[in-house]
Amino acid sequence: MTGTTAEVVLDGELDISTYEDARARLAEAERSAPELLVIDLAGLRFVDSTGVRLILSADERAREAGRRLALRLGDGPARRVFAALGLVDRFEVLDAP
């Protein structure tokens, strides 16, 4: 495999209270313009619609910039929420449940 990879690990809770911090960390990773950006959500204890919106907008930016974006969902709340919203097959998910 060639190219650069950046990985952002988000854990704890991803909601309105942690949104700004997570957004800043994603922006930081995006600034290095990696060919692949991996967002690891496997360790999240909670993710609400604000958190989902953050990932959706990162996906939109990746699409516009022609970058790959991939997720790790683990087998906890992040996978449940992404499944409930019909989003699992919209992303490149690196890990199996």
Add this chain to the structure above:
Amino acid sequence: MSERGSPASALQRLVGELLGATSPAAIGALVATTAAELLGADAAAVFARVDATTLEALHTSGWPEEFSRPFRRLELHRGRPLSDAVLDGHPIWLEDAAQWRLRYPDMAPLGTAADRQASACLPLRVEDRDLGAVVFSFDAPRAFSAEEREFLVAVTALCAQGLDRARLLVAERAARATAERQLGRMTFLSRTARLMEAPLSVEDRLQQLADLVVSELADWCAVHLVRGGRVDQVAVAHSDPAKVAFVARLQERYPPDPDAPGGALRVSRTGEPAYYPEIPDELLTAAAVDDEHLALIRSIGMRSALVVPLAVRGRRLGALTLVQAESERRFDRTDLAFTEQLAASAAVALDNARLYEEQWRTAHTLQAALLPTDIPAVPGLRLAARYRSPTDADMLVGGDLYDVVPEPDGCSVVVADVCGKGAAAAALTALIRYTVRAEIDHGFGPVAVLERLNQAMLRASGGRPGRFATVAQARITRTPSGATVRLASAGHPAPLVVRDGRAEPVCAPGTLLGVYPDVRLTEVTFDLHHGEIMVLYTDGVTEARDAAELYGPERLVRAVAGACSADDLADRLLADVDAFQHGQQRDDIAILVIEADGEAAS
């Protein structure tokens, strides 16, 4: 020549007095009088070095006024005895008129004026610090003996040390005062900033600002706001409530002249600050309507005032007025600058607060308008709906929605949750409500309704992925045994069906709406038999929190399992969620319950 005690005791006195003196002026006075007396000089002058080229007299004694006046400020000029002493750092001794004429022919007439024959010019130095110079003059010619020169130099050195200490002390005091003032003002600004962010109404915030100003900066403070075509006084503060009441009565009896120059009403309109370091009585006389009014205004005892505009981005919001009265304090330019800074930060906060309040009102109004005021009666079905906005009135409303559309053979229902809060979310909620209604009226089934809604949402966001929503939509048709439900869900929490005392989720997988042009949706069909109940809800239910965890789907299932009617289920669920989160609701909650009505069918 004055009478004096022994040189030793006089020197001791001088040293004691120099140690006690704390300002350059006091040191200068001691040198020019006590030291001169000690040395038997008939006149003396002490000069401080102001900058590289200038000396300034700190004190003179023994010179006629007309003689010393031109020498209050001296340019250093080589070739003059005092300047040479300063520039070279050595004393200049001139023992009689002949020496003057010899060494300073140009200066001789001046140097020997007022019949002074002898002069000693000594630099005031401490280490390499050049502090100025001192001149001692004597009426009679005087041969300065080596011993006398040594004594003069020693006394001058003592004076220089005293002067140096005093200057350092003054500089340090000034620096400390500046630092304390800065620190105090920074603290004050941060306190006002926090205050302006407090979850209070605009009026309460401004009253607290006025109270804070009165506790630190001024005797009186008033805040005026522009509202439509009017300027209202919304806050006034003084440490004594009786005085506040007095002014209120005064203003009621004599309403302020809106065009009074420098008045708060005018400053609010023009945005030009008004600054009165002193309030002359003529100003009060001019402002007074009659003698009684004048007497009343005078009784307030105003001494000094500042009126600064509250303005942001070119918009004039009002004015902040500060008045000094009984404390006898006066405002200076620094106070004006600080108050303008304070007003600017308050105005920004105020503007944000106003926008916020407007948004808050808009969102609440919209939200209220979006929910049906009455749930329609639908034959064969019993319906119940509940909506709860967050407990904290300051929280923005979310985009939760429910709606019921009667049909000839039953009804269509929708429950939706728009991501985000505030006016933008409420606007999208409105779009969802009206689109769903229209598509239902066109006769589309649940999957088609949601697909068409998705297209409408994408169009509304200009074809780009926008704010998303989860939506559950069901078509409910009466049947002899109860009802048939066709359900589609776009990423919405799975509805529960309660039958035989047990609650089970009904899953209709689907993609959330508003992001992807192609959504995958599935329709599930199931029956609700008489007495069976379906509940649709938003994630404000399952994501309700106590201190430790989320309410979650398991608690939801347990809470609704035993429900015996639509209303019973709605009440039980809300009560259970309330108890769980101890009355602290963070998100909004919508619940819609449909029960197949056994009685109507029998």
